[in-house]
Each structure stands twice: as C-alpha cells, then as structure tokens.
Amino acid sequence: MQTDTRIQSFSRSLRFSDKPLFKDADILECDHIPDQVLFRDDELEELAFLIRPGLRGQRPANILCRGLPATGKTTCIHHLFAEIRHLPGTGGTLIPVYVNCQRSRTAFAVFSTIYQELVGHAPPSSGIPLRRLMDAVAKALQSGRQSWGESRGETGRRSPTQSERQSERQSGKQSERPILLVCLDDIHHLIHEGTATQILSSLLRIYLDYPGCRVSVILVESDLSLDLSRALDRSVTSSLCAQEVFFAPYTATQIRGILKERARQAVYPGVVAPVILDLITDRTTAILPVDLRVGLDLLKRSILRAERAAHPAVTEEDVAAAYGDARVTYLRGLVSGLTGKERALLSLIAEMEEEARVREEEARIREEEARIREEEARKREEETRNREEARNREESGLRETDELDSSGEKGESSENDENDENSDISKNDSIDMIDMIDDPMKRRPTSGQIYSRLQEMIEEDHRRRRSLDAAAKAGEVAAATCAEPEPGYSTGKRGAHTPTSCTPTSWTPFPHTPFPYTPFPYSSCSYTSFYEHLRSLESYKLIGIKGVQGRGKTSAITLRYAAADVKRLCEAEEARQGEGEKMEKR
Numbered sequence: 232m233q234t235d236t237r238i239q240s241f242s243r244s245l246r247f248s249d250k251p252l253f254k255d256a257d258i259l260e261c262d263h264i265p266d267q268v269l270f271r272d273d274e275l276e277e278l279a280f281l282i283r284p285g286l287r288g289q290r291p292a293n294i295l296c297r298g299l300p301a302t303g304k305t306t307c308i309h310h311l312f313a314e315i316r317h318l319p320g321t322g323g324t325l326i327p328v329y330v331n332c333q334r335s336r337t338a339f340a341v342f343s344t345i346y347q348e349l350v351g352h353a354p355p356s357s358g359i360p361l362r363r364l365m366d367a368v369a370k371a372l373q374s375g376r377q378s379w380g381e382s383r384g385e386t387g388r389r390s391p392t393q394s395e396r397q398s399e400r401q402s403g404k405q406s407e408r409p410i411l412l413v414c415l416d417d418i419h420h421l422i423h424e425g426t427a428t429q430i431l432s433s434l435l436r437i438y439l440d441y442p443g444c445r446v447s448v449i450l451v452e453s454d455l456s457l458d459l460s461r462a463l464d465r466s467v468t469s470s471l472c473a474q475e476v477f478f479a480p481y482t483a484t485q486i487r488g489i490l491k492e493r494a495r496q497a498v499y500p501g502v503v504a505p506v507i508l509d510l511i512t513d514r515t516t517a518i519l520p521v522d523l524r525v526g527l528d529l530l531k532r533s534i535l536r537a538e539r540a541a542h543p544a545v546t547e548e549d550v551a552a553a554y555g556d557a558r559v560t561y562l563r564g565l566v567s568g569l570t571g572k573e574r575a576l577l578s579l580i581a582e583m584e585e586e587a588r589v590r591e592e593e594a595r596i597r598e599e600e601a602r603i604r605e606e607e608a609r610k611r612e613e614e615t616r617n618r619e620e621a622r623n624r625e626e627s628g629l630r631e632t633d634e635l636d637s638s639g640e641k642g643e644s645s646e647n648d649e650n651d652e653n654s655d656i657s658k659n660d661s662i663d664m665i666d667m668i669d670d671p672m673k674r675r676p677t678s679g680q681i682y683s684r685l686q687e688m689i690e691e692d693h694r695r696r697r698s699l700d701a702a703a704k705a706g707e708v709a710a711a712t713c714a715e716p717e718p719g720y721s722t723g724k725r726g727a728h729t730p731t732s733c734t735p736t737s738w739t740p741f742p743h744t745p746f747p748y749t750p751f752p753y754s755s756c757s758y759t760s761f762y763e764h765l766r767s768l769e770s771y772k773l774i775g776i777k778g779v780q781g782r783g784k785t786s787a788i789t790l791r792y793a794a795a796d797v798k799r800l801c802e803a804e805e806a807r808q809g810e811g812e813k814m815e816k817r
C-alpha cells in the first residue's frame with residue numbers, strides 16, 4: 232500500500248507538467264552550437280581573413296585564439312569549420328579537423344582524430360605504433376589529393392618542382408592539393424601532459440617526412456597567464472609564428488543579448504520576462520570572471536524549476552532556487568574533466584582550506600571570548616572605581632565632619648594594580664588573536680604547506696601498500712585492508728585520499744581481496760610537477776594562486792568554490808570513475 236503511494240507520487244514527478252514551458256530544451260544544453268554567433272563578427276572576420284588563403288591552395292597562417300572561458304572561441308571555430316565544409320566549389324582543398332585536447336591528450340589520440348576525419352573511421356585503438364598512424368594520415372592526405380582533385384598518378388613522396396608548381400598555378404590545379412587545418416582546442420591540456428611540443432612539431436614539420444603534405448594549426452587557449460613561447464620548444468615556436476585573435480569577455484549587455492536569443496528559441500513566448508532576463512544577467516555577471524555558461528545553465532535550471540512548480544512563467548524565486556544548483560553543476564563539469572592527480576590535489580586543497588576555515592572560526596570564537604573578558608574586566612574596573620569614589624566621598628564627608636585632612640591614595644593604587652593585571656591578560660590574548668586573524672599565511676594554505684601534506688600522503692600510501700603486501704603474504708588481506716594505519720607514523724592530518732575505510736573501489740593489487748582500497752594517484756611528485764598541477768587547477772579557475780612576499784618561495788592558494796562542495800564532487804567523481812573501470816573490466 233505504502234509502496235503503491237510512493238510509486239504513484241514518483242510517477243507524478245516523472246510526468247511532464249500539463250503546460251510545458253520548453254519548445255526545445257536542447258537549445259540550452261552546454262554543447263549546443265547556436266545557428267547564430269552573436270557579437271563576434273570582428274573575430275569571425277579576422278579568422279576568415281587568416282584562413283582564406285587555404286581556399287586558394289596556399290597554406291593559411293597559424294592562429295592562436297585566446298580569451299577567457301566561455302567567450303565563444305570553440306563556437307566560432309565550429310562555425311567557421313562548418314562553413315568551410317559547406318563552401319561550394321572548394322572541392323576539399325582545405326580540410327578542417329577539430330581536436331578537443333581535453334579528450335585527446337597524446338600524439339596518438341590527436342593523430343587518430345585526424346585519421347578518422349580523413350578516412351571516415353577510427354584507426355585500431357591499440358597495436359599500431361604512432362609512426363604507422365602518422366604514415367597512414369599522410370597517405371590519406373596524399374591519396375585525398377587524388378580523390379579530391381584530379382589524379383596525377385603521383386605515388387611517391389616527392390615535392391612538386393618549381394616548374395610543376397608554376398604549371399599548376401597556370402592550370403589552376405594548385406588549389407586541388409589539400410591542406411590540413413587542425414584546431415587544437417584547449418591546448419593547455421597538451422602542455423600539462425607534456426605532449427604539446429611533440430604533437431605540434433609533427434604537424435608543422437610533416438612536410439619534411441611527407442613532402443607535399445601541408446598543415447596549419449589553430450591553437451585555442453583560455454588560460455591567459457599561459458605563455459606559449461615559454462611552454463613550447465623554441466624549434467616549435469619558430470615554425471609556429473601564430474597570429475593572435477583575442478576574444479574579449481562579453482559585456483553585461485552582450486550576455487543579456489545571448490541569453491535572450493537562446494530563451495527565444497528554447498521556450499514559448501512570455502516564459503522568460505525581461506525582468507527575469509535582467510536578474511539572470513545580474514547573477515551571471517556578479518561572479519568574476521564572468522562566465523556565460525553559468526548564465527545559460529541558470530536560465531535552463533530556472534525554467535525547469537518553473538515547470539516543476541507549474542508556474543506559467545519563470546519567477547524570481549525560481550531563479551533564486553536555481554542559482555545554487557547552477558554553480559554546483561558547473562563545478563561538477565570542471566571536476567569531471569580533471570586527471571586523477573589534479574583531482575586528488577584539488578581535494579587535498581579543499582580539505583586544507585576547510586581546516587583553515589575551522590581554525591579561523593576557532594580564532595574568531597577566541598577573539599569573541601577575549602572581547603567578553605575585556606568587557607567584563609572593564610565593568611569590574613568601573614565598579615571598583617565607583618566603589619572607591621563612593622568610599623572617598625564618604626570618607627571626605629566624615630573628615631569634613633571631624634575636620635580632619637587626610638588622603639585616600641592607598642585605594643587608588645590598589646585599583647591601578649588590579650587594572651594592570653586585567654589589561655595584561657587581555658593584551659596577551661589580543662596579540663595571539665591578531666596573529667591568528669591578520670596573518671593571511673595562517674588562514675590560507677600555502678603551496679609549501681600543500682606540497683608537504685602531499686608528501687605525507689604519498690608516504691602514508693606507501694606504508695599502506697607495504698602493510699597490505701605483508702598482510703597478503705600472510706593471508707590476512709581482509710584484516711589488513713580494514714586496519715587503521717600503524718600508530719606512530721601518522722601526523723594526525725588525514726588527506727582526502729587517505730585510505731581509512733573498506734570502501735569498494737576501482738583497483739586493487741590483490742584481485743582476491745574482498746576489501747580493495749583506492750591507491751593514491753601520486754606515487755612520487757617533484758615540486759615542479761606539483762606546481763604545474765597547481766597551475767593547471769588555476770587555469771580551470773578552480774583555485775587562485777597569489778604570490779606571497781616572505782621567506783621561501785611560497786604562494787597563498789585559495790579555492791574558488793565552497794570547500795565542502797569541491798570535496799563532495801571530487802569524491803563522487805572518483806567513485807563514478809571507479810565504477811566505470813569496474814564495468815569495463817567486467
């Protein structure tokens with residue numbers, strides 16, 4: 232009976248409301264490519280100008296698109312590539328290939344994407360060396376020359392001679408030689424992975440190994456602090472010579488315009504009133520750096536909330552309720568794109584930030600207690616003074632009566648002694664407090680502190696592994712997996728990934744053990760690569776790094792999202808990936 236009621240209410244929740252608000256909900260999905268790119272005419276024009284020579288058979292300039300996240304870089308590239316593909320009469324002279332470097336981080340993955348675009352299907356995912364894959368790409372490009380243009384019976388790897396090029400120009404055949412235009416979107420992933428130089432150098436110098444093959448690249452980057460000329464080898468930057476196209480952040484008016492156009496296509500008229508659009512725009516631009524994706528997500532969630540509450544149009548309450556969800560969803564997206572190491576580090580920072588917050592809260596309580604103590608001491612002092620004054624008045628009254636002339640200095644001196652004692656206590660307390668409250672290094676974890684905690688966790692994980700090894704040998708795996716770490720080595724600080732409980736997870740060194748544990752993603756880590764991972768988290772706008780003047784080279788690290796949300800989402804992502812791996816193994 233109870234179950235029936237629950238099922239009924241569940242199916243009620245699943246049913247769409249009688250009056251749907253959405254015309255097409257997909258329009259508000261984050262991967263939707265809009266028909267119209269608003270407010271980017273100048274950037275599109277500049278890109279088209281730089282690419283145009285490719286349509287005449289000349290190699291286009293290499294391009295670097297830079298701009299903060301959600302400034303329309305990827306959208307513009309998709310638009311341009313779609314236009315190139317559909318241009319009548321170009322006969323495939325310019326072959327655009329889009330590579331998402333977050334997904335394809337190795338040379339093999341990048342060349343597989345290119346191969347797939349040229350050949351129409353993916354190469355075998357394993358068993359072929361990179362060199363063979365590159366050969367296949369070059370051959371596809373060369374044979375493409377025959378199928379796209381007119382076959383000239385060329386089989387070898389010979390560059391056309393000058394006279395051949397001249398006769399090509401005269402006969403107009405030059406335009407038939409295809410050029411690969413590869414967009415490496417979010418190039419910082421390749422830089423962090425250490426594969427950028429190898430990939431770029433293979434692409435830009437492909438003509439050396441495969442004469443006649445020509446490639447131009449478009450690099451897309453959202454980390455404005457990244458200096459590509461320092462991140463890449465000199466040999467690569469010299470053949471790159473990229474022309475920069477900058478994508479400025481959208482203004483509030485532009486954000487409103489984009490949201491308005493999306494709402495117009497996604498919902499029925501009147502569902503999102505102008506005042507609601509203003510509110511969503513205000514909320515979006517209040518978070519710095521301004522991120523259009525937050526606005527699009529907030530718009531979608533507000534409409535969903537309104538639909539759920541059976542409102543005929545989105546209300547201010549719907550927007551307020553959706554606001555919290557939007558930030559968390561955005562954060563979830565960021566966390567899911569991190570590598571295991573980056574995620575472990577982020578989780579560690581969240582934990583240390585949480586500890587710092589607790590310390591800060593304790594310091595605040597101590598400060599409040601000291602203030603109360605100070606107040607009480609002041610009151611006591613006032614009471615004593617009042618009492619003394621009353622006694623003095625009384626005594627001087629008596630003296631007047633007795634016509635005696637004497638002073639009451641003794642009482643005053645004892646009063647001063649008492650005051651001095653009280654003020655000493657409060658002074659000492661406040662010195663402590665000022666230290667705790669005003670010193671930013673005590674409040675926020677620094678890169679140095681994070682690095683030493685990371686080292687502790689690596690060490691603890693090694694001990695854990697050793698004890699599991701030993702226990703496995705002794706046939707006591709289950710007991711060892713559940714056991715608390717040996718007393719003595721722990722510093723008492725527990726990391727996010729410190730294995731303490733018997734949670735079923737992704738991988739185990741002992742397939743037969745019923746209680747596998749999650750190995751810590753770092754087995755060792757130099758300060759340089761640790762700092763690179765910090766930089767990578769900064770590039771996703773998950774943390775802020777602030778240089779601190781002081782002894783040693785250390786920076787204050789601040790988390791840009793609520794520590795509790797970050798920790799929760801990191802753990803959920805880890806569990807999700809663990810489940811995925813288990814399914815794959817099965």
Ligand SMILES: Nc1ncnc2c1ncn2[C@@H]1O[C@H](COP(=O)(O)OP(=O)(O)OP(=O)(O)O)[C@@H](O)[C@H]1O
Nearest residue numbers: 261263265268269300301302303304305306453523
């Ligand atoms: N000018 C625009 N007109 C319409 N929609 C836009 C425009 N610019 C961005 N968008 C939308 O905003 C979202 C983010 O855009 P996009 O992915 O192009 O940003 P990006 O600059 O590539 O961001 P990132 O650097 O984070 O990859 C997408 O959903 C896209 O449809």
Ligand SMILES: [Mg+2]
Nearest residue numbers: 304305306416
């Ligand atoms: Mg992008």
